[in-house]
Amino acid sequence: MIGAFHQRFGPTPQPRVFRAPGRVNLIGEHTDYNLGFVLPVALDLATYIAAAPSPDGKLRIYSEDRQQLREFDASSLGAAEPTHEWTDYPVGVARELVRAGVPVAGANLLIRSTVPDGAGLSSSAALEVSSALALLAGREFDPLELAKLCQRAERNFVGMPCGIMDQYISVFGRAHSAVEIDCRNFGHRLVNLPGGITFIAVNTMVKHALSGSAYRDRVRECAAAVEGIATVFPDVRSLRDVSPEQFAGVASRLPEVVARRARHVVTEDARVNRFVEASTLGDVAGMGKLMLESHRSLQHDYEVSCAELDFLVDAALALDGVYGSRMTGGGFGGCTVTLLRSDAAASFRAGVARAYHQQYGVTPRIYSCEPSEGAGEVKKLETIPSLA
Ligand code: GLA
Numbered sequence: 001m002i003g004a005f006h007q008r009f010g011p012t013p014q015p016r017v018f019r020a021p022g023r024v025n026l027i028g029e030h031t032d033y034n035l036g037f038v039l040p041v042a043l044d045l046a047t048y049i050a051a052a053p054s055p056d057g058k059l060r061i062y063s064e065d066r067q068q069l070r071e072f073d074a075s076s077l078g079a080a081e082p083t084h085e086w087t088d089y090p091v092g093v094a095r096e097l098v099r100a101g102v103p104v105a106g107a108n109l110l111i112r113s114t115v116p117d118g119a120g121l122s123s124s125a126a127l128e129v130s131s132a133l134a135l136l137a138g139r140e141f142d143p144l145e146l147a148k149l150c151q152r153a154e155r156n157f158v159g160m161p162c163g164i165m166d167q168y169i170s171v172f173g174r175a176h177s178a179v180e181i182d183c184r185n186f187g188h189r190l191v192n193l194p195g196g197i198t199f200i201a202v203n204t205m206v207k208h209a210l211s212g213s214a215y216r217d218r219v220r221e222c223a224a225a226v227e228g229i230a231t232v233f234p235d236v237r238s239l240r241d242v243s244p245e246q247f248a249g250v251a252s253r254l255p256e257v258v259a260r261r262a263r264h265v266v267t268e269d270a271r272v273n274r275f276v277e278a279s280t281l282g283d284v285a286g287m288g289k290l291m292l293e294s295h296r297s298l299q300h301d302y303e304v305s306c307a308e309l310d311f312l313v314d315a316a317l318a319l320d321g322v323y324g325s326r327m328t329g330g331g332f333g334g335c336t337v338t339l340l341r342s343d344a345a346a347s348f349r350a351g352v353a354r355a356y357h358q359q360y361g362v363t364p365r366i367y368s369c370e371p372s373e374g375a376g377e378v379k380k381l382e383t384i385p386s387l388a
Pocket of ligand 1: 004028029031032033107162163164165166330331
């Protein structure tokens, strides 16, 4: 990557390389912006950025994937406007840094990513967090503030009203562990996963156009649910504050669709806590059952699944060694995540690929979800993957 950097930018100072991972969420979907619980793991799929100062006051960003070079005046990044292309992520982060009082100087950046785009594995957050580290270039910044700053870039600049999960796990991911995040107080705890099992993500290879607008609709529907519930329980500020028992008492007062959205969120929060308990007890069958319940709730109550995701879940459940399966991420395409016996992984990969190809004529890409470390500077440059 250092060679590629010098080829692109010439004999500049030696670049430093920063890495931020994508994620797969095991359970707790569409709960983060309702201030509830999520349980993601950071992946070894990641975005790498090689960065070195440039003396001419320009911020140059080259994307190897897109083979595009873009140039900005570092001095005007605080007033940057979105252009609706991939550079909105790094430029949005630069603008938030400047607004947070962190000057951004001219620099050359070369981006290499192994996180597939649009697959529900959080390529956006990986790009935001790696951009923030590259622009900070080693300056100290509180990790939680860094995650929040990247979320602000996505909300305010890219225009996607996302929760905190993706940026948080990209910063705080840990090898060998899942991370339970409390999206109200921004605390987390590491969750041990039982031995002998593995998680595998299977990519539908589709991203339906609906995903952005439906996400906004769900955010609004959840706000409407809170408003309705607060007329009975005035202390309720978010769906996180609503217990399943309280919800049962007020559901009939809400419009039917709003009630189903809220039921998903309230029951999903409870499922995250039960999943963590099951994981701690080594109850793999219980974990799998909760994943399937989560999927059915997303499919029928929250309505963010799609035919391809439902097909992959059902196909997975029919295969040997599988305990549970669900869609992961925002929905309307992207990936499923399946919990299975490690020794059944090879036959699962072959079986699910065959079934999906038979149904849709497309070979799904399949990723093993090895829990990995969160973002940081890469010291061992030999660990950076070469260009695919
Ligand atoms: C996207 C958002 C996250 C979260 C998930 C759904 O990935 O970026 O904040 O809301 O969808 O759980």
